[in-house]
Amino acid sequence: MEEHVHVPPRPARELAAARRHHDRTGRCVFCDVVAAEAGGVREVVAGEHVVAGVPPWARFPYEIDVWTREHVPSLPELPADARADLARVLARVLAGYDAFFGVATSYLMGIHAAPTDGTDRDVAHLHLEICPPHRGAGRLKHLAGSETFGGAFLADAAPEVAAARLREACAGVEVPA
Numbered sequence: 001m002e003e004h005v006h007v008p009p010r011p012a013r014e015l016a017a018a019r020r021h022h023d024r025t026g027r028c029v030f031c032d033v034v035a036a037e038a039g040g041v042r043e044v045v046a047g048e049h050v051v052a053g054v055p056p057w058a059r060f061p062y063e064i065d066v067w068t069r070e071h072v073p074s075l076p077e078l079p080a081d082a083r084a085d086l087a088r089v090l091a092r093v094l095a096g097y098d099a100f101f102g103v104a105t106s107y108l109m110g111i112h113a114a115p116t117d118g119t120d121r122d123v124a125h126l127h128l129e130i131c132p133p134h135r136g137a138g139r140l141k142h143l144a145g146s147e148t149f150g151g152a153f154l155a156d157a158a159p160e161v162a163a164a165r166l167r168e169a170c171a172g173v174e175v176p177a
Contacts, residue, residue: 005117014112018123030125034067042163044096045170047089049082054163059153061135062100062162064093066128073114073121088175090128096170097132107132 007015021029037043038051044064045052052066066089072078078086097105108131114124135141135156144154157165 005115005119007115011112015115015120015123018125019120022123028071028123028125030067030127031071034069037067038069041160044163044166045089045092047085049079049085050089052089052093054159054166056159058155058159058162060131060133060141061156062097062132062166064130064166066090066093066130068126072126073124074126075111075113078126086128091175092170092173093130093166095173095175096166097130099173100137100166100169101132101134102137105132105134 018029021027021032025032033055034051037053037055038046040053042056043051043053049070050066050068052064054063055065066086068078068082068086070082072082075083094105094107097107110129112124112127112129114121133141141156155162
């Protein structure tokens, strides 16, 4: 029996765009993003195997994406040392959010990976997307009509500014090794 896998619309668009990039260049778009962003102004926390940063396409003011440095299609395929690094970077990012916003921060987190039917492994690049519902300390982000109905998100801070603020907050927190 053939497995039927439903990929929700947003990840499906992401995979389709990644496929177009791969067909044009022969490269994984997220490998290219990591190469361009790692060590740059939008980087927030750097690990040996993963890097966290505010993506240039952030939909929320303080959104952070965590990308694997190497092309890994899914979480089960991430080597043990890289999983430990992911846990350390994620702990620092989440503690940094709490420090920056001044409260125990709620957030939405999605994990982007290859579909479970084995397709798109060459273009699917494991990454996490973290979206806190805040626009600043004590201020929630409320979606406007353009965001809710049109899908055109408005961010309260440029990705570079948000990254600098979050980088400072994350640098000031201690997390267990």
